[in-house]
Amino acid sequence: MRLVIARCSVDYAGRLSAHLPLATRLLVVKADGSVLVHSDSLSYKPLNWMSPPCTLATADPDAEQAAAGVVEVWTVTHKKTEDRLVVSIHEVLHDSAHDLGVDPGLQKDGVESHLQALLAEQIELLGDGYRLVRREYMTAIGPVDILATDASGSSVAVELKRRGDIDGVEQLTRYLELMNRDPLLAPVTGVFAAQEIKPQARTLAEDRGIRCVVLDYDAMKGVDSGRPTLF
Template identity: 75%
Template sequence: MRVVIAECSVDYLGRLTAHLPLATRLLMVKADGSVLVHSDGGSYKPLNWMSPPCSMAEIAPTEDETEEGVQSVWLVQHAKSEDHLRIRIHRVHHDSAHDLGIDPGLVKDGVEAQLQALLAEHIETLGTGYSLIRREYMTAIGPVDIVCRDATGMTVAVEIKRRGDIDGVEQLTRYLELLNRDPHLAPVTGVFAAQLIKPQARVLAEDRGIRCVTLDYEALKGMDDTESRLF
């Protein structure tokens, strides 16, 4: 990962346009090719970003940009669309690179892990005719909790949380964007499942076409009849 703190302005051009005026910001270039622009506020969410697959090139500024004090330009181009970022750097305060190694991924707490196992075993909790494809379906950005099919054969990605908030909806949204690029899976719909779903998360999920399901942990455990098992 490359971490740069610089005085810069940012323009996003493509399906939409956005401009960030000159200010000191944190720029992150990750090993997967993504580029994120952060301020010193706004919690975890970047002000602007480009998701992979994309490529980045550092190019010389134009004459007009040089006159404005621009020292270098980052051009970040998405590989599958015309969307691109143009980051004009006026002054660099810090520039370093770090090898973070292979991330083991998110380790869920006991309740989430059990919810996932129980829901996978009783996948028709989501609806009659549902069938399991697999748990922990691996993608380039992490494992999807459950991937299954509904009664019509459509692929469904399920994100499971103990407490469902906006972060979980955003996570599922990223998975759906990636899975829908796979012609063997697309179209893929989403289910956000949790013991408790916050109102803001429910509104965001439904606005994005994601179905919300409230899970009853005790009921799922009751469905898991261990006495009838051989092992």
């Protein structure tokens, strides 16, 4: 990745035309060929950019550009659309290149698979006497996140979501309807568990006899979330 801080103006020519007047900006040239123009605002969003596949060519300014103070011209051309991003550089304040290597990608914390693993280990969070039967209990219409038994030994189907909405309740309802046809499992009750449950989802679940449980992911990991809780 190449990082250039420069006083520059930028012109985009293509399906739309745009002009950025002379100012100090950050120019990012990535290994994938993309070029981004950033200011010290707008958070992560660039002012303008060119996505790959594209080529970057640098050239000396012509006489008119040089007279206006331009010292170098970047022309970024998209290989398919032929759109062009022209960066007229007046002064380079910083120029560095860095090899970032292969990025492993974003690893999300608190996804449903993590919640499932933690709840399987801490099944007692659902109530005294609960026992884990298995994770990913397969049915004809898909896997139930957790199959457990309650203190009386009755089967309990648990559906896990990071944010519980009506679709999750509907999904658990379909599982329960199918599982209650199995004489080896019936009667099967349902638990809808999530880090956050929307009011409409809670209302629908309780109307269908499904119990709702809000999970504290940080507490399950053994991390103090810093949020006060009342039990």
